Structure formats: C-alpha cells, structure tokens
Amino acid sequence: MVTEKEGGLEEIVNVFQRCEDTFGELNFEKGILQAIGYKEFHPYYQAYKAGKVEGEEEDLVGEVLSTCKEKLVIATVKFANY
Numbered sequence: 527m528v529t530e531k532e533g534g535l536e537e538i539v540n541v542f543q544r545c546e547d548t549f550g551e552l553n554f555e556k557g558i559l560q561a562i563g564y565k566e567f568h569p570y571y572q573a574y575k576a577g578k579v580e581g582e583e584e585d586l587v588g589e590v591l592s593t594c595k596e597k598l599v600i601a602t603v604k605f606a607n608y
Contacts, residue, residue: 538564542571562605566597 554565569590
C-alpha cells in the first residue's frame with residue numbers, strides 16, 4: 527500500500543501510471559523515465575499493479591523494495607563516478 531509517508535513511492539507509481547496512460551508502453555530511454563530511480567523501481571510498480579503490495583504478499587514486496595533500493599544506490603554511485 528502506498529501511503530502519504532512514502533511520497534517517493536507514490537510519485538513513482540503516479541509517474542508510471544501517467545506514462546502508461548499517455549504513451550502505452552513504458553520506455554526507459556526517453557523522457558522522465560531516463561532519470562535515476564524510475565527504472566530501478568519498475569519491479570515495485572509491477573508488484574503494485576499486480577496487487578501484491580497489500581495483504582499476504584507484503585513480505586515479497588519488502589524484498590522487491592529492498593532490491594530496488596540497492597539498484598538505486600548502485601545507479602547513483604555509477605552516475606557520481608561518471
């Protein structure tokens with residue numbers, strides 16, 4: 527479940543939804559989705575869309591979220607070293 531405390535996750539979900547509504551397929555090589563953080567959090571959005579964010583599968587989402595955070599740190603470090 528995306529709550530107000532998790533503004534970043536809410537933003538990511540909203541951006542993905544708007545991009546899908548406007549362009550159909552998500553393209554991580556154009557527009558806002560090129561920015562660090564969106565591609566890395568796509569697995570979270572997929573879990574959100576599949577309804578796995580609430581209920582019995584919250585532990586799985588926690589694992590997905592941890593992986594997304596790790597990917598975000600790696601992408602940020604790579605960008606900073608570039």
